[in-house]
Amino acid sequence: MIHWFKGFFAWLRTAAGVSVSAAVLLAAFAAIDRGPYVLVNTVVMGGMLGLVAMGLAIILGVLNIPSFVHGEFFMIGGLAAYYVITPIKDYLFENPSPFLAVVGPVLAIGAATLAGALAGALAELLVFRELRRRNRDNWVMNCFLLTVGLNVILINGHQLLFGADFKGIVSYWEGRPIELFDVAVSMDRLLAFLISVSIVVGFWLFMKYTRTGRAIRAVAQDETGATMVGIPLGWIMTLTMALGCGLAAVAGGSLLFMYPSYPTVGMEATYMAWFVVILVGLGRVLGALVGGFMVALLKIVTLEYVGSGWDFVVPSALIILVLIFKPSGIFGSEVRGVLDQ
Amino acid sequence: MLLETANLNAGYGFLHILRDVSLKVDEGEFVCLIGPNGAGKSTTLRTIAGLIRPYDGRVSFRGQPINGLAGHRITQLGVSYISEAMNLFTNMTVHENLMMGAYTIRDKAFLRNQLDFVYSLFPRLEERRNQLSGTMSGGERKMLAIARGLMSNPKMVLVDEPSFGLSPLMTKAVFEALDLLNRERGLTILVVEQNVTLTLAATNRGYVIENGRIVLEGPSPALAADEYVRRVFLGI
Numbered sequence: 001m002i003h004w005f006k007g008f009f010a011w012l013r014t015a016a017g018v019s020v021s022a023a024v025l026l027a028a029f030a031a032i033d034r035g036p037y038v039l040v041n042t043v044v045m046g047g048m049l050g051l052v053a054m055g056l057a058i059i060l061g062v063l064n065i066p067s068f069v070h071g072e073f074f075m076i077g078g079l080a081a082y083y084v085i086t087p088i089k090d091y092l093f094e095n096p097s098p099f100l101a102v103v104g105p106v107l108a109i110g111a112a113t114l115a116g117a118l119a120g121a122l123a124e125l126l127v128f129r130e131l132r133r134r135n136r137d138n139w140v141m142n143c144f145l146l147t148v149g150l151n152v153i154l155i156n157g158h159q160l161l162f163g164a165d166f167k168g169i170v171s172y173w174e175g176r177p178i179e180l181f182d183v184a185v186s187m188d189r190l191l192a193f194l195i196s197v198s199i200v201v202g203f204w205l206f207m208k209y210t211r212t213g214r215a216i217r218a219v220a221q222d223e224t225g226a227t228m229v230g231i232p233l234g235w236i237m238t239l240t241m242a243l244g245c246g247l248a249a250v251a252g253g254s255l256l257f258m259y260p261s262y263p264t265v266g267m268e269a270t271y272m273a274w275f276v277v278i279l280v281g282l283g284r285v286l287g288a289l290v291g292g293f294m295v296a297l298l299k300i301v302t303l304e305y306v307g308s309g310w311d312f313v314v315p316s317a318l319i320i321l322v323l324i325f326k327p328s329g330i331f332g333s334e335v336r337g338v339l340d341q
Numbered sequence: 342m343l344l345e346t347a348n349l350n351a352g353y354g355f356l357h358i359l360r361d362v363s364l365k366v367d368e369g370e371f372v373c374l375i376g377p378n379g380a381g382k383s384t385t386l387r388t389i390a391g392l393i394r395p396y397d398g399r400v401s402f403r404g405q406p407i408n409g410l411a412g413h414r415i416t417q418l419g420v421s422y423i424s425e426a427m428n429l430f431t432n433m434t435v436h437e438n439l440m441m442g443a444y445t446i447r448d449k450a451f452l453r454n455q456l457d458f459v460y461s462l463f464p465r466l467e468e469r470r471n472q473l474s475g476t477m478s479g480g481e482r483k484m485l486a487i488a489r490g491l492m493s494n495p496k497m498v499l500v501d502e503p504s505f506g507l508s509p510l511m512t513k514a515v516f517e518a519l520d521l522l523n524r525e526r527g528l529t530i531l532v533v534e535q536n537v538t539l540t541l542a543a544t545n546r547g548y549v550i551e552n553g554r555i556v557l558e559g560p561s562p563a564l565a566a567d568e569y570v571r572r573v574f575l576g577i
Binding site: 222227228 | 391412416417421427430442489
């Protein structure tokens with residue numbers, strides 16, 4: 001018991017301990033000062049941001065790609081969910097069916113995940129695999145440029161094929177908001193949170209206990225070593241890209257009621273995911289989840305106390321501080337895998 | 342013939358290293374490849390293991406051509422490469438590293454058998470089974486690298502510089518383990534080494550490589566007695 005306490009106090013003095021406890025204190029203060037809805041918003045947004053950032057972190061860790069196209073998979077998720085849920089909602093308007101009202105949103109979010117994963121796998125097969133086969137010099141820089149190019153193509157492709165208007169819905173699930181700590185939480189928010197929790201748990205179990213999940217971790221730690229034990233790199237990389245992009249897309253699909261799909265909706269997701277990944281340290285996948293809650297809290301507290309329009313400034317300022325004082329991130333990664341190549 | 346390379350040419354980009362390397366390893370042999378720094382010893386092993394694509398030439402394993410196959414396919418065929426840098430998964434425990442070594446094995450009972458075998462070979466690893474591999478000493482990591490290479494139940498292992506970074510005592514222990522594997526398990530071994538005296542004492546047969554070309558070959562005792570080898574490598 002005493003040993004456990006000692007360990008806890010030692011952890012409190014590390015960069016991770018200081019920032020996590022500062023975040024908890026800030027959240028407690030804001031919740032008491034302004035009301036518990038701050039916490040509810042933080043938790044919903046943090047869970048989803050955590051998913052997007054986890055996707056970015058795993059792509060960075062395994063494929064060594066600094067992806068600036070990550071938010072576009074969020075956009076693809078929203079788009080796919082919109083085109084699945086709209087006809088279902090139209091049909092429901094004519095012939096109400098409680099079964100379809102529950103299954104419809106699940107179908108839409110499932111379609112979003114699938115579309116994002118498929119788009120991610122295609123990006124790997126058509127773009128990054130080709131580059132890897134030809135030349136691995138300056139890999140990180142070349143990949144950065146490719147992702148920026150892909151970003152332009154996807155944004156303009158959306159505009160060309162689907163138009164620039166907002167494609168959104170009011171809500172997925174009908175029904176009255178639920179009262180939690182005197183806050184009315186809509187069903188959509190509650191379910192968005194439940195989705196993020198179940199995906200994080202599933203993802204963690206997959207990475208820890210399955211043969212393929214362990215192979216993904218092995219490739220992230222040592223590519224040559226992974227080849228030496230007989231892990232097919234190409235398949236693992238395609239799968240990781242699909243998983244990472246699927247994580248962004250499931251967030252895009254689940255948050256369609258807050259973020260309607262339009263060409264540049266993914267920009268915010270990209271920036272926020274990068275804030276998280278830089279904050280926690282590159283390649284920290286589970287750290288990205290914690291970081292997601294921290295950045296979401298910062299954003300919401302800023303909106304609350306400083307005013308809207310400042311919600312990008314404060315996290316950016318924090319990133320500058322992190323890069324100056326703790327460039328390896330608060331969870332202190334060795335930044336292997338990114339600088340190695 | 343278990344492994345055969347014929348007129349192998351390989352290198353890194355424009356840097357041509359191996360020139361017409363032809364060597365043969367028979368089933369059950371313990372063969373060494375010796376030579377000075379930069380002669381192409383490691384490049385030969387990396388090319389056989391499929392980590393480098395040869396410019397031309399042929400590598401065949403059990404009569405089948407394997408040059409140009411991806412590295413993981415060659416491991417699946419039963420050639421295990423144990424690199425000089427070890428390439429361990431440093432954020433995984435000893436046990437997890439060994440489980441990764443058995444990635445190609447799906448039979449659970451057989452896997453447990455292999456695990457028992459490598460733990461009996463290196464009891465030290467069993468004591469450390471829950472330690473992260475990145476936090477172990479050089480000798481322990483080398484043992485783990487060899488044990489991980491054996492987990493896939495290879496027909497043949499390619500060992501790159503087993504003495505690299507080890508104390509003389511540890512080097513001796515590693516060679517004893519390799520010798521044991523060769524004699525008792527009939528494992529075919531191709532080893533690359535800079536410690537010429539020790540290697541020639543342990544192996545059956547050897548090749549001498551210089552500037553990317555095989556310059557000498559023969560039974561190890563004959564090589565150890567050879568005038569040229571004695572002058573160039575042993576300094577006698």
